[in-house]
Each structure stands twice: as C-alpha cells, then as structure tokens.
Amino acid sequence: MINLREILMDELNRLDILKNKSVEFLKKAPEGSLYITNNKKQCQYYWRKSKEDRHGVYIKKKNKKLIWDLAQKEYTLKLLTKVEENKKYIEKILNKYNFDEGVQVYEKLNPLKQTIVHPYVLPEEDYVEYWYEYQKNEKEKLSNKIAKRYMIEDELEIITENGEKVKSKSEKILADKFKSMGIPYAYEQPVLLNGYGYVLPDFKILNKKTRKEYYWEHFGMMDDREYAEKTIKKIENYEKNGIFPGKNLIMTFETKQHPLSMRIVSENIEEFLV
Known part of the structure; x- marks a missing residue:
C-alpha cells in the first residue's frame, strides 16, 4: 500500500537538503551576476556587480572560478525559489489533507451500522487480523509446493x-x-x-x-x-x-x-x- 504521507515527508526532506545546500553556497557566492555575450562566436564574460551596472567588468577566461561562481549563483537562486514554493505546497497538503479519512468515517458510524457495512479502509486492528488470516491461508495453499x-x-x-x-x-x-x-x-x-x-x-x-x-x-x-x-x-x-x-x-x-x-x-x- 502506498503511503502518501511518507512519500510527502520524504520529498520534504529532499527539498530541505536542497535548500540547505543552496543557502550554504549563496553565503560564499560573490556579489552581483554574470553577463555573457557572443562576439564572433566566442563567449565574453562580464561581472555585473549591481543591478545598475548594465554591462559590467570584463572577466578574463582564465578566471574560471569567478565565471563558474556567478553562473552557479544564478542557477542556485532560481532553484531556491522553486524549492521554497514546493515546500509550501507540501506543507499545506500535510496540514490539510486527511490521510485517515476512510478509517475515521467507519469508526464514527453507529456501532450497529458498522456490523452491516463493508469498509473500504480497515482500522488498524482489523487490518492486522485480516493480514494474519491471509498469510495463514496462503501458506496452507502453497504448502505442497x-x-x-x-x-x-x-x-x-x-x-x-x-x-x-x-x-x-x-x-x-x-x-x-x-x-x-x-x-x-x-x-x-x-x-x-x-x-x-x-x-x-x-x-x-x-x-x-x-x-x-x-x-x-x-x-x-x-x-x-x-x-x-x-x-x-x-x-x-x-x-x-x-x-x-x-x-x-x-x-x-x-x-x-x-x-x-x-x-x-x-x-x-x-x-x-x-
């Protein structure tokens, strides 16, 4: 049986790991952003240190670390935005979604009616009893094999x-x-x-x-x-x-x-x- 809560919690943990990794990188990332032009089929790199800096300072190609850090920073900022959005969606689901609705509906029924209906989702105790009985019957059925x-x-x-x-x-x-x-x-x-x-x-x-x-x-x-x-x-x-x-x-x-x-x-x- 697929457990939706477990899947969502696993995804939330995954997003937290991504968030922490992104935040740690951004703490050390250089200020500003990277601007790239294609001049005669060759890329030229510029460092925009502020939003007002429209073109930026030319970066020599040998300064690969700065080029990489600035490019990685842009990617990380965009990723972090998406991670935060998805975390909010999942947290909202975890807070509002009723994962045990089938069991709760059955348990709130009049006890006399419980003896009549066939619940689609069994309470834990009943499910365990059913599971034991099923394993016993299967073992007996397969014993000759x-x-x-x-x-x-x-x-x-x-x-x-x-x-x-x-x-x-x-x-x-x-x-x-x-x-x-x-x-x-x-x-x-x-x-x-x-x-x-x-x-x-x-x-x-x-x-x-x-x-x-x-x-x-x-x-x-x-x-x-x-x-x-x-x-x-x-x-x-x-x-x-x-x-x-x-x-x-x-x-x-x-x-x-x-x-x-x-x-x-x-x-x-x-x-x-x-």
Missing part, C-alpha cells in the same frame, strides 16, 4: 513466544522481539522468486502504520563458504524479483565470531517497521 528440505524437523524444540517452531536461536530472538513490539509477522511465509522457485524468507513483516510489507532474512552462517555463496545467489534472485535490500528486504548477518547484533536489529525495526 515447498521443497521438503525447507520443512522444519519435528524434533526441533526452539519455540517462540508465539508457539512457533523455528530453526535457530537467532530466529527465536527476532520473532520474540517482533512480538514484544507488537509487529505483525509470519514465519517462513512462501514467496515465489521467478527463476529460482519458492523460498521461505525467515519472516514476512507488516508495518501497521504504512501497511507496507517487508521480508526479513537472517543469514546466520556467513563464515561457511558454501552457505555464503548460496546467500549471495538468494539475494541476487530477490533483487531480480523486485525485492531489494533497504527497500522491502531487511537483512541481518551472523558468524561464530560475530553473533546477531541487537543494536542492528533495533535500528532496522526503527527505520522500517514502527
């Missing part, structure tokens, strides 16, 4: 707080962390990667606020050469199927000497999931 080597052995006794069997202590740590923070997740939810087949990402996760889905893969044996090579191949196939690290794929890594970092886990959760 999953290679046996991916199946969890019955004798495994690593159990999460949600009562799921997982394949490693690190997966349990991650699952329990998601549960403690109220982050909806599905363990080893099948996904089809064209050119690779069905795979079972460690976790499929839902950001409740944005309703955007992510896959979280923990690669826990990176000091094993064969495992590391398979990991690279798997990541490449994720990317070929539009699942990119830093976009909708979160990855953590581990070796015998470097165990799972909870600091990195928390930073990823903060960045993508809450």
Whole structure:
C-alpha cells in the first residue's frame, strides 16, 4: 500500500537538503551576476556587480572560478525559489489533507451500522487480523509446493513466544522481539522468486502504520563458504524479483565470531517497521 504521507515527508526532506545546500553556497557566492555575450562566436564574460551596472567588468577566461561562481549563483537562486514554493505546497497538503479519512468515517458510524457495512479502509486492528488470516491461508495453499528440505524437523524444540517452531536461536530472538513490539509477522511465509522457485524468507513483516510489507532474512552462517555463496545467489534472485535490500528486504548477518547484533536489529525495526 502506498503511503502518501511518507512519500510527502520524504520529498520534504529532499527539498530541505536542497535548500540547505543552496543557502550554504549563496553565503560564499560573490556579489552581483554574470553577463555573457557572443562576439564572433566566442563567449565574453562580464561581472555585473549591481543591478545598475548594465554591462559590467570584463572577466578574463582564465578566471574560471569567478565565471563558474556567478553562473552557479544564478542557477542556485532560481532553484531556491522553486524549492521554497514546493515546500509550501507540501506543507499545506500535510496540514490539510486527511490521510485517515476512510478509517475515521467507519469508526464514527453507529456501532450497529458498522456490523452491516463493508469498509473500504480497515482500522488498524482489523487490518492486522485480516493480514494474519491471509498469510495463514496462503501458506496452507502453497504448502505442497515447498521443497521438503525447507520443512522444519519435528524434533526441533526452539519455540517462540508465539508457539512457533523455528530453526535457530537467532530466529527465536527476532520473532520474540517482533512480538514484544507488537509487529505483525509470519514465519517462513512462501514467496515465489521467478527463476529460482519458492523460498521461505525467515519472516514476512507488516508495518501497521504504512501497511507496507517487508521480508526479513537472517543469514546466520556467513563464515561457511558454501552457505555464503548460496546467500549471495538468494539475494541476487530477490533483487531480480523486485525485492531489494533497504527497500522491502531487511537483512541481518551472523558468524561464530560475530553473533546477531541487537543494536542492528533495533535500528532496522526503527527505520522500517514502527
């Protein structure tokens, strides 16, 4: 689901970066402006130090920095004007646009009428319940397409707080962390990667606020050469199927000497999931 507020906030941040960069340059830029004429197919450069200076002082071509600074100044001033305009438009939208209108309309209905209508936009709690049910049904439907080597052995006794069997202590740590923070997740939810087949990402996760889905893969044996090579191949196939690290794929890594970092886990959760 596209989150308009998130997109607008990202654009506002981008414009702020442009504004700051422009302001910093203008603080050091020379006074006046650049005037260019084309005399016998050769450019001649003049420095207008004020608006009253119609022609300006001739600039020798070897003074490239001054020529560049003056030209850059004109560009930067025009860009800054547009940036300021667009910032005002976005800020106005963020202040006035009701991003949760569908949920609010439903929640304000008479409770008796809520049981009758089918809302187009579900409240967060209802959406999470629907999401869990959908993941469960999809997993059951695709279970016969999953290679046996991916199946969890019955004798495994690593159990999460949600009562799921997982394949490693690190997966349990991650699952329990998601549960403690109220982050909806599905363990080893099948996904089809064209050119690779069905795979079972460690976790499929839902950001409740944005309703955007992510896959979280923990690669826990990176000091094993064969495992590391398979990991690279798997990541490449994720990317070929539009699942990119830093976009909708979160990855953590581990070796015998470097165990799972909870600091990195928390930073990823903060960045993508809450």
